[in-house]
Amino acid sequence: MRKTKAPLKLRKGILSVLVLPVLAIALIGCGSGDKAEKASSITIGIPQDIDSLDPHIAEGAGTREVLFNVFEGLVKPDENGNLNPAVASEVSTSEDGKTYTFTLRKGIKFHDGTLVTVEDIKYSIDRCADASTGAPLVSAFSAIESCEIVDDEHVAITLTQPDTDFLSYLTVAIIPASNTAPETNPIGTGPYKYVSRSPQENIVLQKFDEYWSKENAAHITDVTFKVESNADAIVLDLEGGSIDMFARVTSAQAAQLSDKFEIYEGTMNLVQALYLNNAVEPFNDVRVRQALCYAIDPQGIMNFVSDGKGTEIGSSMFPSFNKYFMKELNDTYNQDLEKAKQLLADAGYAEGLTFTITVPSNYTQHVDTAQVISDQLKAIGVTANIQLVEWDSWLQDVYIGRNYETTVIGVDASTLNAPALLSRFVSDAHNNFVNFNSSAYDEAFAAAENSVDDAAKTEYFKTCERILSEEAANVYIQDLPEFVALNKKYTGYTFYPLYAQDIAKLRLAD
Numbered sequence: 001m002r003k004t005k006a007p008l009k010l011r012k013g014i015l016s017v018l019v020l021p022v023l024a025i026a027l028i029g030c031g032s033g034d035k036a037e038k039a040s041s042i043t044i045g046i047p048q049d050i051d052s053l054d055p056h057i058a059e060g061a062g063t064r065e066v067l068f069n070v071f072e073g074l075v076k077p078d079e080n081g082n083l084n085p086a087v088a089s090e091v092s093t094s095e096d097g098k099t100y101t102f103t104l105r106k107g108i109k110f111h112d113g114t115l116v117t118v119e120d121i122k123y124s125i126d127r128c129a130d131a132s133t134g135a136p137l138v139s140a141f142s143a144i145e146s147c148e149i150v151d152d153e154h155v156a157i158t159l160t161q162p163d164t165d166f167l168s169y170l171t172v173a174i175i176p177a178s179n180t181a182p183e184t185n186p187i188g189t190g191p192y193k194y195v196s197r198s199p200q201e202n203i204v205l206q207k208f209d210e211y212w213s214k215e216n217a218a219h220i221t222d223v224t225f226k227v228e229s230n231a232d233a234i235v236l237d238l239e240g241g242s243i244d245m246f247a248r249v250t251s252a253q254a255a256q257l258s259d260k261f262e263i264y265e266g267t268m269n270l271v272q273a274l275y276l277n278n279a280v281e282p283f284n285d286v287r288v289r290q291a292l293c294y295a296i297d298p299q300g301i302m303n304f305v306s307d308g309k310g311t312e313i314g315s316s317m318f319p320s321f322n323k324y325f326m327k328e329l330n331d332t333y334n335q336d337l338e339k340a341k342q343l344l345a346d347a348g349y350a351e352g353l354t355f356t357i358t359v360p361s362n363y364t365q366h367v368d369t370a371q372v373i374s375d376q377l378k379a380i381g382v383t384a385n386i387q388l389v390e391w392d393s394w395l396q397d398v399y400i401g402r403n404y405e406t407t408v409i410g411v412d413a414s415t416l417n418a419p420a421l422l423s424r425f426v427s428d429a430h431n432n433f434v435n436f437n438s439s440a441y442d443e444a445f446a447a448a449e450n451s452v453d454d455a456a457k458t459e460y461f462k463t464c465e466r467i468l469s470e471e472a473a474n475v476y477i478q479d480l481p482e483f484v485a486l487n488k489k490y491t492g493y494t495f496y497p498l499y500a501q502d503i504a505k506l507r508l509a510d
Helices: 061-067 118-129 139-143 166-171 231-240 251-256 286-295 298-306 327-331 337-346 364-380 391-400 419-423 439-450 454-470
Strands: 041-046 075-077 082-085 088-093 099-104 144-151 154-159 192-198 202-207 222-227 245-249 261-267 271-276 353-360 382-389 406-411 474-479 481-487
Touching: 041 231, 075 166, 082 088, 082 166, 099 118, 099 166, 118 139, 118 144, 118 154, 139 144, 139 166, 139 419, 231 245, 231 251, 251 481, 271 286, 271 364, 286 337, 286 364, 286 474, 298 364, 298 474, 327 454, 337 364, 353 364, 353 391, 364 382, 364 406, 382 391, 391 406, 419 439, 419 454, 439 454
Parallel strands: 041 222, 041 245, 353 382, 353 406
Antiparallel strands: 075 082, 088 099, 099 154, 144 154, 192 202, 202 222, 245 481, 261 481, 271 406, 271 474
16 A cells, blocks of 8 residues: 655745655555565666766766665655655755755764764765866756855755755765765665675675664665676576566566566656767758657657557656646657658758667667667668667767767656756756757756746746757657566565665565
8 A cells, every 4th residue: 555644845944845746656565564574685687887886976877776775865755756854854944045954863874883964964065066177066056155064963055046946956965074985985874885896796785774764774684786787688587586676677578577576567757769969960950850850750669669658758858747748749740751851851861861879788678769760760761770889888988978979868867856857958068968059948947947936947947848859959759668577575666756776665575
């Protein structure tokens, strides 16, 4: 059964729970607490190694979902789209909406046994806001005017102007100011503590017995995240028992599994697209980008990749952020092959063109999507060659180095904050890996960020979505369905409205 509680709204004064505009996400499988304590270990397959143990530097969504179990911020998201107090027990806002004052949770400890202090909070916020070597680690922190220690129990963060979305960024990890090597010795406050890492093999965590919340404490003692970079081996390893769980199996893989496994179905909460490098030819021509959009049939892709399941999207927003999601943008480019051919001809490619789709080989859904896209583009005389690469290569060359033509991947919001999906397309954003450049977009996004009226802010963000769609920044496809395979020895798997695997919720089944 799902447990519900009455939400409290953010207001001047004390915050207990902030409810964000997301769809209800089902809480699946609540096991017996007595039985759960007998669970001792679980091995969870992940498609690639993490890119960093430092939570402030980590880039990949797959990395963040592992570190979700180790680190916590001043607030922490839950499965229902709420932001709950975590390292901070309370937060109040000033009358002008610019200053957030956080109360340090009494007695909360880091994994090394030391008490968390207000100095640790200030250090963590300042570290992520530091722009001395370029952009801050958390782009939204550029709005911070100051982070000051009020006393031994309180820290005040003052913004240059009010921002109704700012609290969602404070899920950023609080780490010890004394830890000089977070990359090799990660120390957080989460329900699990770091034990070891064998690159390209596994990451080992252990239940933190001094975790501050008894209600949300871990049940399983030892957790191993095993790197399963060979997608063809996932079913074999699940059936063979070398892994007990794998999130985001394909529908075909799910169908191959025996009744030893429970298959949970949810959504990935990401924007899957054929992402285009707008800075290289021919994708610096909007007509070429639009031609590709007209040539693609998202439903045909979904039929092939996931038996028709998935949700079509027409811009960089997925349905869980319901007040921002614009279903009407799905019709911006209904498939029209003749129009696509004409646009290519107008752009000087009447005889067609050839380019490469670079795809991380460990994500079967994205590889399958690239194959369907390649086939569909043949109808307009376009040859799209698929290049499969290792995840680390994709991260360094495509995402960070921006040395590519096109790629198929899914982009998540990283926080319970819809604007995080849109901020990456600002012209000078450090994570604008598609090199989208639009003064109109920059102006609309800035207007949204500067607006203190929520309705106006929402409309500005919708303007951003329209621009991305109309200018064909990318070829938008879908929010993929998520199938999670879990050995029936365990229960308690919970879907979140963002990329997260909350292992503390898993327990031994009856």
